[in-house]
Amino acid sequence: MKVLIADQINQKGIEELKEVAEVIVRTDITPEELVKDIKDFDAIIVRSRTKVTKEVIEVASNLKIIARAGVGVDNVDVQAATERGIMVVNAPESTSITVAEHTIGLILSLSRKISIADSSVKDGKWEKSQFMGMELNNKTMGIVGMGRIGSQVVIRAKAFGMDIVVYDPYITPEAASELGVEVVDLETLLKNSDVITIHVPLTPETKHLISMPEFDLMKKNTLIVNCARGGIINEDDLYEALSEGKISGAALDVFENEPPVGSSLFELDNVVLTPHIAASTSEAQRDAAIIVAKEIKKVFKGESPRNVINMPVMDSETFQIIKPYFRLAEKLGKFIIQTTQGNITELEVTYCGELAEIQKHDIITRIILQEILNPILNEPVNLVNAPAVAENRGFIITEGKRTDAKGYKNLISIEVESEGNQVSVEGFLGKEPKIVRINGYQVNVKTEGTMIIARYKDIPGIIGSIGVKLGEHNINIAKMQVGRQKPGGEAVMVLKVDQKVSKDVEEDIKSLPNVYDAVAVEL
Known part of the structure; x- marks a missing residue:
């Protein structure tokens, strides 16, 4: 390598x-x-x-x-x-603690006017009365975004005796309780915070998240800090808010344009600016x-x-819970691609029972897609590109949850619609992965080896004729299961066999009277 x-x-x-x-x-x-x-x-x-x-x-x-x-x-x-x-x-x-420390440093510089006081002394002045500061103790800090960095800022702000409110649509009540913070909406945070610090990514939703309407909600003594990404704060509106005394001060480590050549913020004393160095420690x-x-x-x-x-x-705990299902997902994906005729147009995956309680199933769906796509494409498909490749091929992919697992503790149910047919399969994970339903018919099949899936009319003699046909091709039946919904109707047969099954064998079985379909599957 x-x-x-x-x-x-x-x-x-x-x-x-x-x-x-x-x-x-x-x-x-x-x-x-x-x-x-x-x-x-x-x-x-x-x-x-x-x-x-x-x-x-x-x-x-x-x-x-x-x-x-x-x-x-x-x-x-x-x-x-x-x-x-x-x-x-x-x-x-790697940068969580470093950026959190820089954030606290900027807040202290603003609240105690350290930066401009330093410049004043170096200019030979002694203007003590010009640099009246603000204590952080008993003040309210508002944190926008509670990821790794925001959480580290919480720990440090509490050491200064600050009360913490946070805005993050994705934080759970349990996580907020553990950190000892109050979750509020953005408007409440802006109205009540003495110090506001930004820790969210720059996305279309967060672009200019803080603009003049937001500054109008803030208290006159508010300090705002951005060590996240330039563009989250509208810098033109920030200049106006600072110039007109709508807020008390601001500190930026990131800018809409870097370097911020000619920025109007350079004119102001109530601003602390650093050159995108929040993550820069050895x-x-x-x-x-x-x-x-x-x-x-x-x-x-x-x-x-x-x-x-x-x-x-x-998180690692969820990964350990979900990991045992990977093998079942692989087997179900292999089954689907071998039993589906023509190009797949729709794929629906439903997670049932205990699996429905898990929040994230995306990786299992990716495994299923990987097994479906690899046999039909020249380029390799893996967990990274499987959804993108499926989308490019016109798949409509739906994920769902169902608490009812039809008598099982867990169940993965897959329904596929293609240009040639419709296929459904359901799998259960016990001591080993098993297929428990095929096209609605109940079976109990280990997901290994070679099997033949046949649909036929449930009348006397059909099972025997299929056995005779396999005997003619010197194929031995190891196990057999049948599933039906009513006597004399359509039934499904699953035959576990000891030899490989060619297309010719499949066609011979399908040619038998009252046999609707037959396909060999290698798991």
């Missing part, structure tokens, strides 16, 4: 990678050189300088993983990587390098990395 280090990272990360790969350090590589040479590499590590564009990804024939030694992946075309099945990872936990850079190096090592060893941007994210 070969790893390209395209930007400067801590030596500890490089040493970690050398245990499993050939490491090439080219921190001065140009965009043109990257396009030319990326085909030789299995992994690439970048920070913010190198851009991993769609053009780069399209020629990266061996690339398995793109690692960002930091948090933001703005310089990586994640969609293009996803479509090619390339994992994109980052190191979000400890954070060391940790980021080690984290992404370990992620790459996991991929090279066939293991699952933790911080995959283009894969479903779940």
